[in-house]
Amino acid sequence: MSKPVKSILTVLVILIITGLAFYPRLKEYTSKKEEKGAGAPKGGGPAAQGGAKGGGPAPINIMVIGNQRLEEKILSTGTIIANEEVDIRSEIAGRITSINFKEGDYVKKGTVLVRINDADLQAQLQKLQYQKKLAEVNEERQKKLLEKEAISQRDYDISLTNLNSMNADIQNLEAQIAKTVIRAPFDGTIGLRYVSEGSYLSPGTVAKIATLTNVNPAKIDFSVPAKYAANVAKGTAITFTTESGDEKFYGRVYAIEPKIDPNTRTLTLRATSPNNNRKLFPGSFARIEIILNTKANGILVPTEAVIPGLKGHSVFVVRNNKAEPVEVQIGTRGDKTIEIYKGLNVGDTLITSGILQVKPGGPVDIKEAMVKQ
Template sequence: MSKPVKTVVTILVILLITGLAFYPRLKEYASKKEEKGAGAGKNAGAGAKGGAPGKAGGPAPIEILVVASQRIEEKILSTGTIIANEEVEIRSEIAGRITSINFKEGDYIQKGTVLIRINDADLQAQLQKLEYQKKLAEVNEERQKRLLEKEAISQRDYDISLTNLNSMNADIENLKAQIAKTVIKAPFDGTVGLRYISSGSYVNNATRIATLTNVNPAKLDFSVPAKYATSVRKGTGITFSTEGGEEKYRGTVYAVEPKIDPSTRTLTLRATSPNPGRKLVPGAFARVEIILNAKPNAIIVPTEAVIPDLRGHRVFIVKNNKAETISVEIGIRNDKTIEITKGLMPGDTLITSGILQVKAGGEVDIKK
């Protein structure tokens, strides 16, 4: 093969390889060009049938609310726990065997009612012995006193006999105090809970006998955020309900923790509520509501109707079937509503939905 022919063959091979490499891209480019041409033809046909395309836009579809004054309350919502007015675990101050149990579980008892008696036979015997010794000491003291008056004994001898008598009296009082501890009485009116002992049981100061609870009035512990520390004080009224019930109860704050909890940034309060029917059970969960401020004639609008901007807040209203934007000032804010303190008046037609499609001065289409 001659050199010119070899050169031509080489060039043809290179062109063939290059063509194969770029063929898919050329095919894709040709397809797009065809689609673009077809689309232009359709648009031209549509223009020929219907004329030039219409002007974009039109009245924006909206929903409205006629502004009216209504009552609004600034309130704190919290949770708390019902606790007893008074509660104590009944335990014995001394060790001994129980000789009688004078209450039934669940009984409502009065203050001073005897609940438990502990065996005091040994203490009574000791008391009787001391009483006999006291009589002897009294006789000896009287005799020593007469002898002292006759100067038959020294003052020291008489002082010893008098001290002995006084010691006897002190021992007797101490023993009587020990005997009194064998009778356990109710420290206040209340309901006795479950008992954990039986007659004949041996008890000491670590033995739990039962629980005595007074629930009228009931107490309620709850917390409020630190920012309300100066708003809630002693005498503040509250409303609450318990879990599983819709009945509303009223109470009054009577004690406030003197400091804010640094770990939760909350202030703990305690309220009391009348509970004559004993419906409020200690340990129950409670939903608490505290009304800080109430306005009877406030203007309330939905949260989504208020638009924040750099200068504050604004809303859209409808005038002459057109949208108009006005600046407003807000007050109390809840999860779904906002109070408008300035800018709106009762009777204004407020746009509540479709705000994104609305522009100042634009026509609107009020949905029915």
């Protein structure tokens, strides 16, 4: 190989090695340059030189303020209970001879429900009645002898006391016999039966025969916070719904606990509601509303539109297509709304969303508008 060729090959090898050594740095430099070029906006205006300084109009949603009917409410939960309810039990021991009702029957007050064997008591009563007749004859004879002064007053008093004791024993026995007939104490519906004919009842075993329930009207037990104690009274109207649906029921408070519960700081109330159609079942859960005050004209705004601060509350309104802060005074709070009673007027344009992006005096871009009437 000639000397010139060797020189050329040597130069080429050196160039290749040098290129391989500097290639990574060259690639890194090229990538950075491309990124800087892509980040710069096209054109030669101010935005291209200084970025997005000042930004564009903030996208917002608005609401045009209008008058609304406002109701100050107390929300509570409670339980529906029966108007009257009692467990049917026997006061005396004995065997059941007859059951005169069916489960689920509606019975009137005084209806005979159960009879208990009273044969032994009837026998005792008959014996006392025979003894009473003898005591009456003896008392009459002694009375005549006393009139003739044939006996002393003491002898006559003994015979009279014996007759009166017989009468008392008979009355006591008749009362025991009356207990063998169990009657309905009020109008109501009989529940499930827990005994059968022939069962032996004993007061010591506390055997329940059945339950009698009157559900018309239904009663509702519930509580309100102590701060509302002066706002409720007998006759206060309530509306409520149950867990079985959204149908609204109406009632009135008829009894109030005379003291605040020191553990819960609540006042317990009881209301009644007509239940002719038997839609209200004892034990059901109830969601209760009590309307305290009503305002024909008021201003309600979404909760998220109100900004709390150290000195009070404020909102943003749109004026001349710019956002302006306005101090407001709030009233009653609801689940999703707040009453504004000072600071806003009917016709004002309130910013309801996008508040974090707006600046006092900054331009805005209205995306959605709603009129509140």
